[in-house]
Amino acid sequence: MSTETNPGTRLGALTEWPAVRQALDLLATPGSRHAIPTPAAIIDLTALNGNLARAAETCRDTGVTLRPHAKTHKCADLARLQLAAGAVGVCVAKLGEAEALFDAGIDNILVTSPIVGRSVAARAADLAVAGASVTVTVDHPAGVAALAAMASTPIDVLVDVDVGLGRTGVPDPDAALRVATAIAAAPQLTMRGVQGYGGHWQHIGDPADRHAAVAEGMRRLTAAIELLDRHGHDTTIRTGGGTGTFEADIALGVLTELQPGSYAVMDAQYHRIDGSWVHSLEQALFVAATVTGATQHWLTVDAGLKAFATDAGTPGSDIGAYLWYGDEQGLLLTDDPDRPALGTHVEFIPPHCDPTIDRYDILHVVEGDTLVDLWPIQARGRSQ
Ligand SMILES: Cc1ncc(COP(=O)(O)O)c(C=O)c1O
Structure with a gap:
């Protein structure tokens, strides 16, 4: 049984992964929310x-x-x-x-x-x-x-x-x-x-x-x-x-x-229903992706079918409509001249939270634009 508070120790064998080590190095650095290796599950601690x-x-x-x-x-x-x-x-x-x-x-x-x-x-x-x-x-x-x-x-x-x-x-x-x-x-x-x-x-x-x-x-x-x-x-x-x-x-x-x-974390399908209680809840879960390509009419992002559960519509974004574009990529339809540049981060609201989180090993916890903690998702995949 573990109640370890140090993120590095709590993450156990996950710290052997280079991407996890990069995320650990970002902890407490202002702006680090936008540098987390992607795709990644993000938790906004204040909203949560x-x-x-x-x-x-x-x-x-x-x-x-x-x-x-x-x-x-x-x-x-x-x-x-x-x-x-x-x-x-x-x-x-x-x-x-x-x-x-x-x-x-x-x-x-x-x-x-x-x-x-x-x-x-x-x-x-x-x-x-x-x-x-x-x-x-x-x-x-x-x-x-x-x-x-x-x-x-x-x-x-x-x-x-x-x-x-x-x-x-x-x-x-x-x-x-x-x-x-x-x-x-x-x-x-x-x-x-x-x-x-x-x-x-x-x-x-x-x-x-x-x-x-x-x-x-x-x-x-x-x-x-x-x-x-x-x-x-x-x-x-x-x-x-x-x-x-x-x-x-x-x-x-x-x-x-x-x-x-x-x-606790909310998702796009719950935002679609009416009711004062559900509308009082804030989106706390996001999937972060990186813009890996840009044409005149769309951006390519590195979050595709493996990054989200796909049973409840497409990921939510205020940049443009998201299109599934394969296992590893998605497209964001936008020709806005102010759209995010190549290599920058974008965040999506997952269509359905439970099976989206089950695709990740770590929740990256942010306060404002700062990465403040990494939580292992211990029961990820433990569906037996
Ligand atoms: C038995 C049971 N209780 C509670 C819940 C929680 O539902 P929700 O995530 O919609 O709040 C679920 C979700 O599937 C469930 O299967």
Whole structure:
């Protein structure tokens, strides 16, 4: 477990890379933001801290627990800021992320993808033995059986309920009861509550439509909770929600714990939806690129398909429209005489933050135009 504060030491083997050494040499130098080897993931620390504080304050004021989803950033240093701002712990999607973040010092972790099979259950059990405060989700008695077979120390468990996404979760209250009954019968497992996450609601553009969709899903979750309560199961934790539904989740009052992820760093697809909460968040994640070519009508930049997730439109830029132009390059359409010169830096707003960050090993942290820190993305690629 590491809580090392020196960036060079914290980066470990990454410091053997010449580009990383160049970035380390730039630390604390005014203007260094624009000299980082590219393509690179950049975090604007002021914007990030503002977003973290906004979510934490809102949760505090409304009596809801905040457990941000670390699948967005996969970075222990960023998770530590979330915890310092008031989060009770973090969520991860996969055991691999949990293992990487626990090794880097984050010990209160909810695994939101239901456990299926003994190999994953064994790793959850190992984490608990190693001292992690790990909570897992299940949506089938087979998952409970796998966990029960592998657990040698107590593990907290939530029943994942399908609130309409159709991705994971028990389909109805009776199925929730069957899973909860199996948990109650397993000596090392402790039923703690439910999870209901609606990913399909997060980017509904109109806030009223989004609220109505969440309300319908929360009715499904409430039906499961009521049946579990009637049978004496603990449903204290009711976790779910994301950046897009944050306001609706609070207003509806069914969830006791919120799991927003993207809110910390934001992306272009979240800027496209309406709503006062989401509009109060600032863009904190950028991808920096270098202008490597210039014609009369476009610039070539060294950030292409490998530099961004490509599922949610093109990278945002106020210089011109971006065109995908292969694995390694993109084009910026502009004939502005004042456009950036060959060799200079440009920064883009990523279309979709989570899978973009997963393409990088390091978050380059800037304050204003100065590079102030380098954070390893410990759980990058740890999707097993
Ligand atoms: C289970 C779960 N909870 C929370 C989130 C966070 O969503 P967002 O990044 O939109 O805030 C996700 C994202 O996919 C998720 O899968």
